[in-house]
Amino acid sequence: MPIIAPTDHKMVKGRAVVAAIYLLLTIGSMAMVCPFLIMLTGSFSNPFDIERRSLIPRFLWSQDDRFMRLLANIFPPQPRNSVQQMKSFFPDCPEDWQIWAAIGDERAQTDGWAETQFAELKDPARRACLDAAAKDYHEFMANWDLRETTLSYNTLYVGLFLKDRYQTLDKFNAAWELSIDDFMKIDASEWSGEPFDLPTFVPLDDARYQDLLAFRQAYRENRFSPCFKGAPANLLRPSCLRFTWEHYVRALGDQGKALGDPSQLPFPVAPDAPAPLLEVWHAYLMNSFALRHIEIQVTRERQDAFRKFQIDRFRTPEYAGRVFERAVTTWEDLPLTPTVPDEKRSGVWFDFVRTHVPVTEWTIRDTLPDQAFQKLALNRHGTLDGVNKAYGLNLTDMRQLQVPYRQAILVTFADYEWKITTSDAFNNYRAVIEHLFRRGTAVRNTLILVILAILITLTVNPLCAYALSRFRLRQTEKIIVFCLTTMAFPAAVSAIPGFLLLRDLSLLNTFAALVLPGAANGMTIFLLKGFFDSLPQELFEAATIDGASEVQVFFMISMPLVKPILAVSMLSAFIAAYAGWEWALIVCQDQRMWTISVWTYQFSQTFGSQPFVIMAAYVLTSIPVLLVFLFCQNIILRGIILPQMK
Template identity: 35%
Template sequence: MPHISVVGRKSWRVRFAILSLYLILSVGAVTMVVPFMLMVSTSFTSNVDAQEFRIYPKFWFDDSWLYRKFIESEYNEDILLYSRVAGEDHGDFRELSLPEKSSEKQAKEYDEFKLSLPLKYTLTAHAYSVSRGKISLEGVFLYRQFLEKRFGGDIEKANQEYGEARDYFDMQVPRELWWMRDFEPAKTTKYADQWEFKKSLEPRFLIPVPLEAMYREYVKAMHDSDLPAVAQAYGKPIESLTDIEVHRTLPVSPAEAADWEEYVRREAPFQFMIISPEAETDFQRFLSRKYHGDLSLFNRNYFGEDTARYYISWTRVPLPETPPPESFPRADYSDFIQQSVPMKYVQMQTPLTLYQDFLRDRYETINGVNGAYGTTYASFAAIELPTKATDAYQLATNKQQIRRQFTWRNYRDVTDYIILHGRSVFNTIVLVACTILITLTINPIAAYALSRFKLPQTYKILLFCLATMAFPAEVSAIQNFLLLKQFHLLNTYWALFLPGAANGFSIFLLKGFFDSLPQELYEAAELDGAGEFQMYRRICYAMSKPVLAVIALGAFTGAYGSFMWALIVCQNPKMWTLMVWLQQMSGWAPMSMVYASLVLAAIPTLLVFIFCQNIIMRGIILPMEK
């Protein structure tokens, strides 16, 4: 029978009340759905757009935001690196705007040029995250696949060769700092593998070392970070850092020559210098002065007891063609450059100068370059690396693939983390299954005993069961922990589900339902010769399936969502459940990845509700009707 009669519904007041009720319910639904949608939307983001908090990610429909995410990933989430490569000054990737893309010819030839560069002249793109160490950009994902194939998926073998102690392949590409003079990675197996991986990459994963930017920043710092002061000293207009010319050899202008020499002697990386063989005599004189003419001391420092390699004269000591990796020779080579090498014998060879030579060899004249690319360069010296334009071209030609990759990147990382870490999925399945089984065994039996046998203490027992609901679980945590420790059950599955086997509310709910069953059912069963266990199993248990479904759902959500108790009683990571690992992940992962983990963690509960909602609703309504 409806609460409001058909006649009553015709009243405007009643209709207004019904409308108000629906509006209130709608607002309540929105306040529940919108936060969830915001969480799902944020789970697709990265650092650059995680603070937008929109119903849908902007990069799905806005190419400008997709470009920002693409650049953030390509330059390893390092805005300083991007600023140096692009020759601009940015403090955040959100400041970037979508530039004009290059022509297809320019983009393809620039890729060809990058593949021709020595590996020490390039950095690996999409390779590591400077902000969060375990985020897997596209290059990181490929690097892990490379290592898994290299070691046949055996992480212990990788640990043995690399001298590490990892649980699974969570490595990032080692960071490269080729613009620093003192950067020289140790020649280890890991370094060799990184080199082989880098050789296998497509050109879009290579970034030319921004040495020109480092030189320009150095010059600016030499003049107290005042560009007008640089312009005044050089006697030419300089409005931005890119107006500072990076000379290959010692400039003619005294002011520029002084800055160039200072940079070469103190900061320039050795691999970007070419020292003329004509400087060999100066090098030999320098070594003779440094070692005070003691050639035997020099030989012992360089070759130890290997007398066969000893030099018999200073004039026999050659000038190294490349920077030597050994400690003594490298130190002498460094001191020679800092103190003695004549600047007329030094030439800077950078990715930019090589690119200019690349275009000169291909097109011979600047007009040929401008005609091929549609540019307006005045000379080869005016050419800059087309990094921004080719990045925009890469985005335009692979837009859907890049958008799809950014959409699922966080979920891929979380899934890998869950699957590869310990036995989290298996432990969670065991915990949930055992918890549901023991809950649906102990609680119905206890409720049946209280309902079937009219004990004088029944209501006192019920009151005791309900009293347990008045205190949070943390109150009894210490006692339960000490009890489990006494029985040597810590770090076992028993410790996870035994303390919650009996539930006061479940016993109270089931007893109320059993009490509502007609007494005639038991009498008829007794006349048919049924025992207590048969009456319990075939009458009470069979008829209480909707209520048991609600209790099972509560047991499932409680066991599945618990992490504190699992962390306390199982401190061995091999026994950690899914929620413990996700809680550990939240300590290092960015907000977007944490949200992705929450969305994935919510899927099992959502599926249970979707497929069991009819049983759940019957379990809620049926006891009330009884």
């Protein structure tokens, strides 16, 4: 019987009720769909737009957003002073830009700034200059020393790279002097936090550092970022130090302002520069410059002074050898070198150079990428005028030339815009697939567990409900109450006795431990019994008269008539088995028995600082649940709408 009579449909009141019902259904559907769309959009995000919580990704129609997303990948939050380096390459960046999430909220500001960058690309004359600078940069980076580079990498690929490099955890643990049980847990935080801008930084040339150099080489070859293949710029850039010079000048206040625009000052400064600039430059060298780029002249007098300096500090060669962890018998085994020695001896060398070698006698080495590129450009174009003409600049000093990483980024974006955008959008999903769905037995374990859970649910519960309904036991009500009572206890309460019981039965780390505790469900039995009770007794009597056995009656008559509730039971069993990670983590601590849901939880704990990747993992793992629900929905609706009994 319909809720609204046919005659009422033609009345205003009836139509208003129908409209209200449809409105409520629409609002309810939106309340369910909108959160999923926000999560779906978040799974395509990066640090720039993750905090927007929008229903549709804005980068689909906004070129400005696509450019800013590229910059967020090139200058991510992880490396030291990443945004400060971006401001050095892009001097017109707003001063208040510090955190990418906050930058992404300023849509009008980011759109306007991005348009100013695109103006150069739209000018044919400027585009030719950008192409020339980008070409020279690409040639420069092809052979640049990896030790003086900075990599904006995806931490999700660290474990995959080291797994391919070492093959086994035993080899890796021995090389890194660690004790981990999964490559996914490798953090390698020092790779993104390398303080290359600190005055006394010298990398420790150990196994970790050699792996970092190999990782950088993989990115230089675009193995983890194929969208940049052929592009002049990628996620690997030289460790330029101009930004430290600009920051030092700005921090001087009025004295720095008197020198001019910091972004237009020469770097490094020539010995014949004006006295005010040279004074600031010498102070910068002494206090803020990375001294590994310094070279000194070694004379007999300085060797003697260095020996006395070490004697005052260590007293004996043997003690110095213990400090430096090397064999030392005489002070001649620890000579003064023109450049910084290994990491263990670097501190002594730095202290001596600062206190015994005048700063005017320091020489900047070509390991400084800023200076190295200036020489490459001069060799390529002959003169300063040639460089100005090729790059479209108006420099008065060759030392004003910056590494054209900005120009290379603009050309890369112009030529590979959608390729980079598409790769970036699906990069989170690729990383999740690599970590979760290619993890050996995870998919197999999940498939086996789901099949076992569904089979047991569709066997145990219907048999129990059929017996309680068909045979009219005196204890039927008590049994039903007992089954329902078990649902009153929280899962956390039953977890401990359940674990102890499975341990005593030696069932830990088995599929039985995952399936047996939930084999009989009180609510499912109660619902099935109600369905069986609703079936007319005439059906069973007719089947008995025709000679059907009780098994035939159960499988051929009763079961087909309760398909809707069986579909609900199957859906519940699937969700419980597929999405249950807490119980699985308790009773199956062996990682070889972990399912996709357990690995997803572990994944979310390991990479919690990257919510966009976590959202991608949730989207992928929710797809099977959605497909199963859609499949069961047809059966449920058919059981409700179509008459099952005649």
